[in-house]
Amino acid sequence: MLRTVIAGLNGSPESLAAADWAAREALLREEPLRLVHAWQAQPLVLAPLAGVYAPPPGSEPERQWAERMSCEVVAGLARRHPELPVTADQVAEQPVPALLEAAREAELLVLGSRGLGGLGGFLVGSVAFAVLARAERPVVLVRAKERQDEPRPDATGTPTTSAPYGDVVLGLDLRKPADPVIEFAFDAAARRGAPLRVVHGWSVPPFYEYGTASGPEATSVLAALERNRLAEVLGPWQEKFPGVEVSPQPVIGGAGRHLVDVSRDASLVVVGSRIRRSPVGSHIGAVTHAVLHHAKAPVAVVPHG
Numbered sequence: 001m002l003r004t005v006i007a008g009l010n011g012s013p014e015s016l017a018a019a020d021w022a023a024r025e026a027l028l029r030e031e032p033l034r035l036v037h038a039w040q041a042q043p044l045v046l047a048p049l050a051g052v053y054a055p056p057p058g059s060e061p062e063r064q065w066a067e068r069m070s071c072e073v074v075a076g077l078a079r080r081h082p083e084l085p086v087t088a089d090q091v092a093e094q095p096v097p098a099l100l101e102a103a104r105e106a107e108l109l110v111l112g113s114r115g116l117g118g119l120g121g122f123l124v125g126s127v128a129f130a131v132l133a134r135a136e137r138p139v140v141l142v143r144a145k146e147r148q149d150e151p152r153p154d155a156t157g158t159p160t161t162s163a164p165y166g167d168v169v170l171g172l173d174l175r176k177p178a179d180p181v182i183e184f185a186f187d188a189a190a191r192r193g194a195p196l197r198v199v200h201g202w203s204v205p206p207f208y209e210y211g212t213a214s215g216p217e218a219t220s221v222l223a224a225l226e227r228n229r230l231a232e233v234l235g236p237w238q239e240k241f242p243g244v245e246v247s248p249q250p251v252i253g254g255a256g257r258h259l260v261d262v263s264r265d266a267s268l269v270v271v272g273s274r275i276r277r278s279p280v281g282s283h284i285g286a287v288t289h290a291v292l293h294h295a296k297a298p299v300a301v302v303p304h305g
Contacts, residue, residue, distance in 0.1 A: 005029060006106040008099050008127075009037040009088070011069045013144035014112025021142045021298055022110035023077050023084055028191040031107060032085040035073060038098035039066040039090055066090045096130045103131070108138040108300070113292075132284060132292075136275060138184060138302045140268075141292060165192040166267040166297070167247075171259045171287055172200045173272070174226070177233050178304035181272035186241040188268055188300070195245040197262060198234060201255030201287070202226050226250040256290030263295040270300045 007022035009015045019035060026033040039062055070088035077086050091098045103109040113128045132139055170185035189196040202222075230248045238246055251258045263269050271288040284292070284301075291299055 003107045004032050004034045004105065005108060005110065006034045006036055006099075006102050007110040008095065008112070009035045009070060009073060010095070010112075011037075011065075012112060014114055014142070016073065016112070017144040018110045018112035018140075018142040019073055019077065020080075021140065023081050023086070025108070025110070025140070027081060027084055029107060032087070033077070034102070034106075035070060035086065035088040036098060036102045037066050037070050037088065037090050038093050038095040039063060063090065063092075095127045096134075099127075099131050100134055103135050103137045103139070106137055108140055109135060110140045110142060113141040113143055129284070129292075132273065132301055136303050138300055140298055140300045142298045165194040166265050167195045167197045167262070168192065169259060169262050169266045169269045169297075170196060170198045171255050171269070171271045171291065172198050172230070172233070173255075173287075174200050174202070174229050174233060178272050178302075180304045181270060181302040182233075182237055184300060184302045185270040186237050186244055188270065189244045190241050192267060193243075194267055195247055197247045197249055197266070198230065199255050199258050199262065200226065200230055200248070200250045201253055201258065202250055223250060223252075254287065254290075256287040259287065259291050260294045260296075263291070263297040263299075266297040268300060269295050269297050270302060273301050273303050275303045275305055 005022050005026040007015070007019045009019055019033075023033055067090055070090060074086050074088050077084065089102075091102075093101075099109060099111070109131070111128050111131065128139075128141055132141075168185055168189040170182065172182065185196060185198075188194075227248060227250055230250055234246060234248060238244070249258075249262075259269060259271070269291055271291050273284050273288055288301060292301070
């Protein structure tokens with residue numbers, strides 16, 4: 001089966017940014033891009049997308065608007081990326097089931113997101129989070145106003161060749177390291193020719209804090225143990241991706257805040273989400289939740305068992 005990169009499209013600035021990001025990712029993967037627009041409105045949506053005109057839900061003008069908008073986006077992508085095969089489908093379904101169905105045939109699904117803040121952001125976020133909760137393929141969230149994952153220019157304005165992208169950042173839980181999440185991050189860094197920064201949060205055990213073993217020396221010993229554990233987990237992947245420069249970064253405390261901090265200079269942040277094959281869907285942990293709301297770079301959420 002031919003794998004594709006799929007982007008959700010609804011005419012909003014966020015979805016247009018997602019389509020641009022997905023086009024560049026498809027080129028990196030040497031795969032076609034498929035745009036999916038589900039033009040049947042979500043129930044209970046009371047406000048239109050900010051700054052985007054859309055006809056009444058379910059109307060013939062809405063279908064025509066969807067076709068015209070999709071054609072315009074495809075034409076724009078074709079001008080910017082003439083070597084990329086791009087198709088667009090309009091689906092008379094609600095966005096969440098339509099996107100989940102499309103994602104089953106995709107290498108990854110790319111969605112626009114406003115994150116938190118205001119009614120419009122919540123409505124857009126409701127679709128993205130509903131998809132994240134049930135998707136079994138990687139999902140990338142892209143925001144319109146944040147810095148995009150693209151080659152960095154040098155001082156003259158020309159994209160550099162030594163490190164054309166910012167770091168790919170991986171949030172890694174050493175308690176249960178998930179191979180699909182680690183592999184996605186290494187692969188993303190390799191395709192971009194970018195360094196991979198691996199952030200792992202750890203805490204000083206209570207008996208070190210309140211017992212006899214305490215102070216800077218004890219903390220230093222524990223930090224060395226965490227670095228060794230991190231090296232053991234990453235070692236096989238460094239052998240598989242020898243061209244990727246890896247920078248392990250064990251940090252004391254929760255990893256969420258540190259991932260948000262380093263996202264300001266990152267090209268992509270990669271986190272995991274545990275699959276739960278039940279009506280409630282998958283589990284989005286506290287670290288992933290924090291990154292989704294506050295990261296300044298596109299965020300890839302990779303499901304794992």
